[in-house]
Amino acid sequence: MAGLARGLTLGAAVAQDKRPAALHCISNFSFLRGASHPHELVERACELGYQALAITDECSVAGVVRAYVAARDKPLRLIIGSEFHVPELGVFIVLTRNRQGYAQLCQLITTARNRCKKGDYRVSLADFLGTLPDCNLLWRLPQSCYELADIEQSVTALKQHYPSRLWLAYGRHYHAYDADNYRRYQQLSQAHYVPVAAVCEVCYHQPKRHTLHDVLVAIRQRQPIDSQVAQLKPNQDYCLRSPSELTSCYPEAWLAQTIGIAKQCCFCLSELRYEYPAELVPEGRTATDYLRELTYTGAAIRFPQGLRSDVQAKLEKELTLIAQLGYEYFFLTIHDIVQFAQQRGILYQGRGSAANSVVCYCLQITAVNPDQIDVLFERFISAERDEPPDIDVDFEHERREEVIQYIYKKYGRHRAALAATVIRYRLRSALRDVGKALGFHEQELSHYLRQIDRRDGQQSWQEQLAEKFPGLQASYRGRCLLKLTQSILGFPRHLSQHVGGFVIAATQLTDLVPVENASMPERTVIQWDKDDLETLHLIKVDVLALGMLTALRKMFALVKQHHQRDLNLANIVQEDAAVYSMLQRADSIGVFQIESRAQMNMLPRLRPTTFYDLVVQIAIVRPGPIQGDMVHPYLRRRAGIEPVTFPSEAVREVLQRTLGVPIFQEQVIKLAMVAAGFSGGEADQLRRAMANWKSSGELRQFETKLIAGMRERGYSDEFAQRIFQQICGFGEYGFPESHSASFANLAYASAWLKCYYPAAFYCGLLNSLPMGFYSASQLIQDAKRHHINVLPIDIQHSQWHHQLESGQHGLQLRLGLRLVKGLSQSVTEKLLSQRPKGGFQHLQQLRSFGLGGADLHKLAAADALQALSGHRHESQWQSLALQVEQLPLFAEAGGPKSNAASYDLQALPLPPPAEFQDVAVDYKTTGVSVRRHPIALLREQQGLTGYKLASELAQCRHKQLVRVAGLVTCRQRPGTASGVTFVTLEDETGLVNVVIWQQTARSFRQAFLTAQLLKVKGVVEIHGDVIHVIAGHLEDGTEQLAQLGVAANRSRDFH
Amino acid sequence: MAFPAQVEALVKQGLVWQGQQAPLHRSPSNVLTTGWPELDQRLGGGWLQGCVHELQLQQQFIGELTLLLPLLSQPNITTLWINPPATPYAPGLIYQDIALLQQVIVQEPDNKLALWAAEQAVQSKAVDLVLFWHTTGLSAAAVRRLQQAAEAAQKTVFIVTAIQPEDDARAYAMRLRLTKIAAAPLQVEVLKRRYGWPLPPFPCAIESRLPRRRRVL
Amino acid sequence: MNRWVYLHFPHLLLDYQLALQPPEQSRYPHALLESHAARRTLVQANQTALQAGIKLGMADVLASTLAPNLRVHSYSQAQEKRVITQLAQVIYQDIAQIVLYPPQGLLCEVRSLVRLRGGYDAVVARLRSRVEQWPLRYCLSSGYSPLVAKLLAEAASPIISHDREAVQQAIAALPITYSGLAAVHIEKLYNVGFTSVGDLLKRPRAEIGVRFGRAVMNYMAELSGDFKPPQAFYHPPDKFDEKVELTSEVSSWGQLLFPLKRLLQQAESFLQSHQWSTRALVIRAHHRQGPATQVPIQFAHAVWQQNDLLQLCQLHLERQQLRQPVLALSIGLQRPESRQAKSTELLAGAPSADDQLSALVSRLQARLGEQSVQSVCYNDDWRPERQGRIQPWQQGQKQQPLKQQRPCWLLPQVQPIDRQQWQLQWGPERIVSGWWDAQPIRRDYYIAVDKAQRQGWIFHSQQGWYLHGWFS
Incomplete structure (x- = not known):
């Protein structure tokens, strides 16, 4: 046997380095086939002392970048490859030798994937002939074929195309047929002079992971595991084996061949780094100086009164670092897109780490003036971290598609595509799939899932289940379920399309990464996600959508039309006292980011008076600061109750603006640098560890370093410990100051407009729905409370969108026909364009202008035809007569009158609807009603005697016993509050905030869960402007509404 | 030669056992090939249909089943196994191309009932072959009854027992003794056969149906 | 004189299933749910569930939060249809002309019985007593036309009187949503201000026809009794084979006593309506998989009363052993004979010989016992002792064996x-x-x-x- 091997080494140098190489490993990016993460395979290979590891997922390179990250600083060479199941010919394993080989592999994967719909591929022998000159091919014979004859021509064809690059991949996994297999490979190798390499098939990194591998097989077949045994592997040897085991299992020569192959594959993913689209830089110019020129022209515009010296210094520092790291193309790409948006008048706003740089401000990418917030350069780029800046740009959500089309047009579909997102197993899907595989019933599993409270921080889901279902823990199958569900969490299930992450290739996209079909027709997705692109320093641009930008543009247009003032984000008067006093009264419904219930409670306590207060307001009402209990100290210090102290001068400089309480991520990083002596890079690693502190234990080792550093610099242990607790409290919720600043910009702009041009504010918001926290009906209620006269939908006056009409005292809001559910926009707009000056004469005219019978009936039901055909019943009665199919039978059955007479009938008149009926049908057909509030109607019928109005609560005494009632518009149970639920009730005068303790909720469970009209008896608590009612007794008043016939729209529950 | 009328009637009823069956009215067609050439040649063509054969084993599991495998794996052969020494193993039978659906296994400790079952099988049209493991060996009367039933229904029966004393005469049509010495192939000794004298032991190479033997690892 | 009476059973299947279980079961909240397009809503609920605030049409997730110990089973229209036919058989002993409105309604023609029973109210009282043998919630209403009686009963606003005038007022006051019209019509009528059936009946039929089409025209005609759709009257079957589904698996004959009594009660009313008695019956216990366990029972003499049947059955059942838990129970009466004349009947022919092999096997099994005749089975499992086994004789070979x-x-x-x-x-x-x-x-x-x-x-x-x- 050995003689043969020696003869066939064909010049491959006999390797001195005896360390093994694994050439055929699939990760869990071969969906539902591989049972280990790429990094697990890499770490295990290093443990066992491998010299090389090939990640060869099935017709995919989706997992290789993760492996690359894991192997970056390890003594292991990562080989990039892929495996293909070729019908009748077994498995072809392709390993890339160099950069061209990698491009050829990506091209092959792309063609194979594009032949089928998502998740599938098809290949044949022909695809491998002549297409992979720079790759090695390992061929694992199919199990079934016995005679050598029928693979005769395939062998000769392959030998011809892969001179000295073709091997037979023999894998021994202790099966009954290993002996026959061994002889077969030997005969074929001797007959055709094709060398054999010892290549195990690796599906998981450790033996004990084989149970999860079996479950994956069952999940793929959607059958319980005991019915799939034939498909399962008979033992647990499809893993990485120790060198000693390999030498005892395979002939020495065949192992040497494997090492020889590994030596030939030297492609590394880092070679993809410097490949940027060239057309961004004009002919003959270098990227660096072109960027410098653009920056300084921008600076002239941004700082008309000239650059201050410190800003100038910061600008230079940024430009030199950008040049040093070679990131010019990132800024040029974004600058190009932002220019396009400016020309087309599309409102946009850059955020993310970019907002920390003066260069971006000068390039008009961000609108946050670096003076307003103290810019932390390390957060932007750090030489140590060597990571490209991630720059997200929000666009108006209705015009984002224009930007996307621009990108496709400029770079071409073959060079630009959307990045992928990896859809992974979360608890619900994991428990369900694993449960079904182990033979549990569907109902039983959903019962378990319902009992798990995912927001419960202390108890993991397994402990919760074990506690509530001891039987589960006791049974063997139950223990398997818990163990395997935990290990499958985070496994990728399939690739779907990222909402806005674009990748742009220098030349051909398919030279960079394979492209496959997405589920949506003619949409393609690349096999890498955002993190992969970031790791490889490829150009990645985030084009995101933001509803508020659309609303702001519409508001600016309305102000121009009705007040002849040219407003934009830049020229709004800053720091206007009236705006801040409005916000301090918690009158912030509709204002960006600070309209939620929790924000409205915080506004009167924080009392923002400056832009920076807004930046804090946006960041402080988040789980991070709440858990790290930074809210109360900050409020106490702001109200002057607690003295503002700083343990040292250095700390003062960092925390001065937030009164000594760390609120932003940047502050924590700076503290670590200033107080504990961390370097910029280390500090950022701390930030990264904070982002996923639950899963990785890295934060622990920072603790010792941090406290030691602080003790060194003379800070008390107590202070260091408190700072560390606050960092843990931050966890992933620590909000970056740069993000908060960008949002504060929009928040202030929308608040300013609400204060000075309320009519335009509400009209712009209503025309941009659905967005934000409130429904159209709640916005209209808020508008009426601000004395805006809201006119109903009227066929004679309304347009499709909501309009402003001038009335005696100021502008009035005319509701648009867009509110009528089910009405077709195109037909309606055509009709409105033909509306004569004095308006329509009668219904028949509408039909003659092309309005369909069904649309006519919808308008009648929405009471929009009052001018033509009287109250709602009359207009629907007449519209029914004008439906298309006039049955002749009834014409004469109705007596001599011709059908023409049937619509001006004198039959006994129909009774007009009662007011409460009108309100009910208003809600049903349009979702809003300008008539009186249902609660007002109920109060009028003495249904709510003894119940206070929302507006009357302000006059009550603190701790007074009151009764309030209203429509439930929102139920909220934030994870941080221990079991307390906040419910908002709406009546004709305003909103009531009700606090319901867990005990009260449980004792009035039915009313708490299902009531639409809730009647509450409780104690009112007043702290300054903040008013709450602590509920003692709940009663469901929905029956009374039912008699009224009003079904209020659904409340927004437990979101 | 013709017998007197009364004797002829008795023979027709099968009550007269004839010491020397004249070969003339037994056509050689009812011979079943054993699948092993050296055995066929010595047994005058193979196993005899309508006869009871005896296999005496020096020790169990020395290849007696492999000897019968070619016959068992014939396409539409239905076999009744009576009191097999261990469990007939489905994957093993499948590997030897034996149809599982056509095997019926009977475990019956009581000899009389086991014999009754064998006779039932022989008489029923459904079964073609009966393998009957009997540790101590059948009594002469039992063998004769079984021989007559097999002859009447033209069925083939095998009795697998331990080594029997030389002088015990039995009505078997054929008696073989199998022995295995060290690594040598299986030794078959024909003690009695219908068309010839007993033969000394000769090797029968049944390795093709057994796993490859390798020099010591 | 109102010719028709309509019986409506809003929670028929649930009440029937609870009737088969020991009474303390109904202390717990029970409900039946129907699932279509991943939305699971409650269609029937028992008294305790309704008191806990559960409403019909509510999602099952919400219901189980309102009543944590809610027991939910799935509703099956086929089962409910079988129950309504069994009910018709019971009422057939008093009312000759019955019309089935599956799955929850029964229409009875009562005018022809008024003289026989002596007065309208006597007829209704007798009908009530017969129905109340079963613990089912029901609503009974009279009407001058089948549709009227049906609408009043289903809207739970019944009128029980022979006076046509009273029924007409009731129908006029009926809310439009209970009119039995198609939802789309109801919405259109509601939109033009018709809130009760009376509003509709007041309008001239031509105007309605022009706006709402033929369907509403026919409806008004049927309502007023001008148009009489043909009624398919019920005829009792000539053989008795009834099945009862159990809500939970039962593992001993003792627990099956309750449903057994119900079935035998139906058997008695069947025999009574035909004036028959029977000499033999077969009790079948249905399991989750595999064939049902059959227990044939012969009686020395012909019987028809329920308690005689029950005693004899109990004697037989005590000795029986149940191999698997039981999901459903059924009883088939065999060889019914008319009570007066004695008739003899030949036994059915011997079973045809199918496959000779299984004939031999059954002969061997008869003599040597079932356990001693076995077949060689292959199943898909890597563990050798499970991959090949010999098991008691069974036909069929499902897996595609792997050759190793x-x-x-x-x-x-x-x-x-x-x-x-x-x-x-x-x-x-x-x-x-x-x-x-x-x-x-x-x-x-x-x-x-x-x-x-x-x-x-x-x-x-x-x-x-x-x-x-x-x-x-």
Whole structure:
């Protein structure tokens, strides 16, 4: 046997380095086939002392970048490859030798994937002939074929195309047929002079992971595991084996061949780094100086009164670092897109780490003036971290598609595509799939899932289940379920399309990464996600959508039309006292980011008076600061109750603006640098560890370093410990100051407009729905409370969108026909364009202008035809007569009158609807009603005697016993509050905030869960402007509404 | 030669056992090939249909089943196994191309009932072959009854027992003794056969149906 | 005179199922749910559930939060239809002309019985007493036309009187949503201000026809009784074979007593309506898989009362053993005979001989016992002792076997061996499998030769070396 091997080494140098190489490993990016993460395979290979590891997922390179990250600083060479199941010919394993080989592999994967719909591929022998000159091919014979004859021509064809690059991949996994297999490979190798390499098939990194591998097989077949045994592997040897085991299992020569192959594959993913689209830089110019020129022209515009010296210094520092790291193309790409948006008048706003740089401000990418917030350069780029800046740009959500089309047009579909997102197993899907595989019933599993409270921080889901279902823990199958569900969490299930992450290739996209079909027709997705692109320093641009930008543009247009003032984000008067006093009264419904219930409670306590207060307001009402209990100290210090102290001068400089309480991520990083002596890079690693502190234990080792550093610099242990607790409290919720600043910009702009041009504010918001926290009906209620006269939908006056009409005292809001559910926009707009000056004469005219019978009936039901055909019943009665199919039978059955007479009938008149009926049908057909509030109607019928109005609560005494009632518009149970639920009730005068303790909720469970009209008896608590009612007794008043016939729209529950 | 009328009637009823069956009215067609050439040649063509054969084993599991495998794996052969020494193993039978659906296994400790079952099988049209493991060996009367039933229904029966004393005469049509010495192939000794004298032991190479033997690892 | 009476059972299937269970069961909230397009809503609920605030049409998730110990089963229209037919059979003893409105309604023609029973109210009282034998919630209403009676009963606003005028007022006051019209019509009528059926009846029929089409025209005609749709009257079946579904699996004959009584009660009313008695019946217990357990019972003399039937059945059942839990119970009456004349009947012919092999097998089984005649079975499992087994005779071979080198003999029990006695020839073949049903194995199999050069199949596991099979 050995003689043969020696003869066939064909010049491959006999390797001195005896360390093994694994050439055929699939990760869990071969969906539902591989049972280990790429990094697990890499770490295990290093443990066992491998010299090389090939990640060869099935017709995919989706997992290789993760492996690359894991192997970056390890003594292991990562080989990039892929495996293909070729019908009748077994498995072809392709390993890339160099950069061209990698491009050829990506091209092959792309063609194979594009032949089928998502998740599938098809290949044949022909695809491998002549297409992979720079790759090695390992061929694992199919199990079934016995005679050598029928693979005769395939062998000769392959030998011809892969001179000295073709091997037979023999894998021994202790099966009954290993002996026959061994002889077969030997005969074929001797007959055709094709060398054999010892290549195990690796599906998981450790033996004990084989149970999860079996479950994956069952999940793929959607059958319980005991019915799939034939498909399962008979033992647990499809893993990485120790060198000693390999030498005892395979002939020495065949192992040497494997090492020889590994030596030939030297492609590394880092070679993809410097490949940027060239057309961004004009002919003959270098990227660096072109960027410098653009920056300084921008600076002239941004700082008309000239650059201050410190800003100038910061600008230079940024430009030199950008040049040093070679990131010019990132800024040029974004600058190009932002220019396009400016020309087309599309409102946009850059955020993310970019907002920390003066260069971006000068390039008009961000609108946050670096003076307003103290810019932390390390957060932007750090030489140590060597990571490209991630720059997200929000666009108006209705015009984002224009930007996307621009990108496709400029770079071409073959060079630009959307990045992928990896859809992974979360608890619900994991428990369900694993449960079904182990033979549990569907109902039983959903019962378990319902009992798990995912927001419960202390108890993991397994402990919760074990506690509530001891039987589960006791049974063997139950223990398997818990163990395997935990290990499958985070496994990728399939690739779907990222909402806005674009990748742009220098030349051909398919030279960079394979492209496959997405589920949506003619949409393609690349096999890498955002993190992969970031790791490889490829150009990645985030084009995101933001509803508020659309609303702001519409508001600016309305102000121009009705007040002849040219407003934009830049020229709004800053720091206007009236705006801040409005916000301090918690009158912030509709204002960006600070309209939620929790924000409205915080506004009167924080009392923002400056832009920076807004930046804090946006960041402080988040789980991070709440858990790290930074809210109360900050409020106490702001109200002057607690003295503002700083343990040292250095700390003062960092925390001065937030009164000594760390609120932003940047502050924590700076503290670590200033107080504990961390370097910029280390500090950022701390930030990264904070982002996923639950899963990785890295934060622990920072603790010792941090406290030691602080003790060194003379800070008390107590202070260091408190700072560390606050960092843990931050966890992933620590909000970056740069993000908060960008949002504060929009928040202030929308608040300013609400204060000075309320009519335009509400009209712009209503025309941009659905967005934000409130429904159209709640916005209209808020508008009426601000004395805006809201006119109903009227066929004679309304347009499709909501309009402003001038009335005696100021502008009035005319509701648009867009509110009528089910009405077709195109037909309606055509009709409105033909509306004569004095308006329509009668219904028949509408039909003659092309309005369909069904649309006519919808308008009648929405009471929009009052001018033509009287109250709602009359207009629907007449519209029914004008439906298309006039049955002749009834014409004469109705007596001599011709059908023409049937619509001006004198039959006994129909009774007009009662007011409460009108309100009910208003809600049903349009979702809003300008008539009186249902609660007002109920109060009028003495249904709510003894119940206070929302507006009357302000006059009550603190701790007074009151009764309030209203429509439930929102139920909220934030994870941080221990079991307390906040419910908002709406009546004709305003909103009531009700606090319901867990005990009260449980004792009035039915009313708490299902009531639409809730009647509450409780104690009112007043702290300054903040008013709450602590509920003692709940009663469901929905029956009374039912008699009224009003079904209020659904409340927004437990979101 | 013709017998007197009364004797002829008795023979027709099968009550007269004839010491020397004249070969003339037994056509050689009812011979079943054993699948092993050296055995066929010595047994005058193979196993005899309508006869009871005896296999005496020096020790169990020395290849007696492999000897019968070619016959068992014939396409539409239905076999009744009576009191097999261990469990007939489905994957093993499948590997030897034996149809599982056509095997019926009977475990019956009581000899009389086991014999009754064998006779039932022989008489029923459904079964073609009966393998009957009997540790101590059948009594002469039992063998004769079984021989007559097999002859009447033209069925083939095998009795697998331990080594029997030389002088015990039995009505078997054929008696073989199998022995295995060290690594040598299986030794078959024909003690009695219908068309010839007993033969000394000769090797029968049944390795093709057994796993490859390798020099010591 | 109002000719018709309509019986409506809003929670028929649930009430019937609870009737089959011991009374303390109905202390718990029970409900039936129907699921279409992943939305699971409650269609029937018992009294305790309704008191807990559960409403029909509510999602099952919300209901189970309102009443945590809610017991939910799935609704099946087919089962409810079988129950309504059984009910018709019971009422057939008093009312000759019955019309089935499956799954929850029964229409009875009562005018022809007024003279027989002496007065309208007497007829209704007799009907009520018959129905109240069963603990089912129902609503009974009279009407001058079938549709009117049906609408009033289903809207739970019944009128029980022979006076036509009273019924007409009731119908006029009926809310439009209970009019029985299609939803789209109801919405259109509601939109033009018609809130009650009376508003509709007031308008001239032509105007309605122009706006709402033919369907509403016919509806008004049927309502006023001008248009009489044909009614399909019920005729009792001539043989009795009824089945009862149990809500939960039952594992002993004792627990089956309750449903058995119900079935025998129906058997009695069947025999009574035909004036028959019976000499034999078969009780079948249906399991989750496999054939039902049959218990044929012969009676010495012909009987028809429920208690006689019950005693004899109990005698037989005590001796029976139930192999698997029971999901449903059914009873078939055999050889019913009219009570007066005695008739003899020949036994059915002998079963036809199908396959000779199974004939031989059944003969061997009869003599040697079922356990001793076995077949060789292959199933998909890597653990050798499960991959090949001999089991009591059963036809059929489902798996597609995998062809691998394996010994022809397998020892029923593995035998420990002394490794020195054996020379390894080939291996290992490693098998690590079976972790999912708590009997995992981890073995390395070898082909080896013993002292006598016999080729055996041995394996090494944590516990040591064992012999598992022979190659001879």
